Amino acid sequence: MRASLFCEACGKVQPPAPADYFAYFGLPRKLRIDVAALESEFYRLSRKLHPDLYARASAREQEWSTERSSLLNDAYRTLRDPIARTEYLLGLEGMHLEEQSKAATDQARETGEAKKQVVPPELLEEVFELNMQLQELRMARQAGEAADDQVVSDLQAARKNFEERLQALQAELEKLWTEWDEKMEQGEEPSPGSRPVLSAMVDVLNRRSYIRNLLRDVNAELQAAGPDSLS
Amino acid sequence: MAYSNKVIDHYNNPRNVGSLDKSSSEVGTGLVGAPECGDVMKLQIKVNRETQVIEEAKFKTFGCGSAIASSSLATEWVKGKTVDEALAIKNTDIVRELSLPPVKIHCSVLAEDAIRAAIRDWKTKQGEPQPAPATAGKTTA
Numbered sequence: 591m592r593a594s595l596f597c598e599a600c601g602k603v604q605p606p607a608p609a610d611y612f613a614y615f616g617l618p619r620k621l622r623i624d625v626a627a628l629e630s631e632f633y634r635l636s637r638k639l640h641p642d643l644y645a646r647a648s649a650r651e652q653e654w655s656t657e658r659s660s661l662l663n664d665a666y667r668t669l670r671d672p673i674a675r676t677e678y679l680l681g682l683e684g685m686h687l688e689e690q691s692k693a694a695t696d697q698a699r700e701t702g703e704a705k706k707q708v709v710p711p712e713l714l715e716e717v718f719e720l721n722m723q724l725q726e727l728r729m730a731r732q733a734g735e736a737a738d739d740q741v742v743s744d745l746q747a748a749r750k751n752f753e754e755r756l757q758a759l760q761a762e763l764e765k766l767w768t769e770w771d772e773k774m775e776q777g778e779e780p781s782p783g784s785r786p787v788l789s790a791m792v793d794v795l796n797r798r799s800y801i802r803n804l805l806r807d808v809n810a811e812l813q814a815a816g817p818d819s820l821s
Numbered sequence: 822m823a824y825s826n827k828v829i830d831h832y833n834n835p836r837n838v839g840s841l842d843k844s845s846s847e848v849g850t851g852l853v854g855a856p857e858c859g860d861v862m863k864l865q866i867k868v869n870r871e872t873q874v875i876e877e878a879k880f881k882t883f884g885c886g887s888a889i890a891s892s893s894l895a896t897e898w899v900k901g902k903t904v905d906e907a908l909a910i911k912n913t914d915i916v917r918e919l920s921l922p923p924v925k926i927h928c929s930v931l932a933e934d935a936i937r938a939a940i941r942d943w944k945t946k947q948g949e950p951q952p953a954p955a956t957a958g959k960t961t962a
């Protein structure tokens with residue numbers, strides 16, 4: 591597969607072929623990947639595609655090598671990151687997070703029912719409440735009030751809580767990776783049997799995006815409360 | 822990304838921010854989220870039981886400018902409508918009014934979801950004066 595980047599006979603760069611990122615790196619569609627190996631392969635290919643090497647090549651080859659490089663960068667960035675990699679695989683397998691949500695809205699419209707929320711209502715309540723509190727803090731700060739120790743320690747506790755939950759979600763996700771990879775190893779076609787694993791991943795990622803935002807906002811508030819409170 | 826003027830107007834000057842008494846039997850509350858981005862929106866309506874007209878609407882959104890504008894617009898639109906008329910509001914109407922780009926469609930979806938959820942909550946309350954966990958399906962007012 592990698593060979594298709596370059597001509598086998600003359601080693602010249604070839605026009606971009608529509609390939610998925612896994613195939614691009616010669617990897618099977620599995621979620622546990624050797625990141626170190628990915629990295630060295632990335633550097634090896636980057637060197638081969640370096641623009642300097644094509645300075646005297648034809649305009650067409652230069653263009654191809656540039657396109658190849660940007661594809662290479664996107665592929666590497668996506669596969670290196672566990673969440674981006676998972677989302678990418680879900681997309682390849684036809685599970686689009688956004689579409690699921692839209693489909694649920696369409697169904698709600700047709701049946702006249704409220705939409706089935708894709709995360710538990712308690713989580714939404716919690717997110718909403720915490721956002722209210724953060725907003726109050728922000729307003730107090732803008733009014734010139736310094737955050738007191740109690741507020742800071744509450745925020746630190748909240749941060750710890752969200753960090754732990756993100757880790758728990760990560761662990762949950764990794765278990766699903768294993769399940770998926772096993773199916774791939776058994777050469778199972780990624781159809782009906784693996785659907786539940788994929789939807790379980792979507793489910794984890796959905797919950798994760800709320801927790802990630804909360805952590806981000808709590809951190810921002812801690813930052814604003816003073817550099818000392820971050821530790 | 823460039824926001825349309827209408828989005829900016831609603832964003833800088835949101836209509837009907839706030840809350841209504843969640844426990845009142847006349848009030849329906851919808852709390853919804855967009856898993857794509859982790860934003861949340863609460864929309865509440867106060868409905869006249871006789872006329873079925875939505876007399877008041879409030880919202881609070883923690884999210885992007887388009888989500889704030891969509892919910893602000895949604896509260897403006899539902900006010901004065903009957904619940905059935907309000908149920909006819911589609912996210913595509915909001916997209917059109919605010920000229921939202923494709924990546925911001927889910928923000929308008931959130932507003933539509935919120936309207937529906939609020940109305941569902943209100944209807945449930947009408948069927949069950951002593952609100953039980955909302956397991957009931959269709960209820961009659």
Ligand code: FES
Pocket residue numbers: 855857858859860884885886887888925927928931
């Ligand atoms: S970006 Fe998610 S609601 Fe707007």
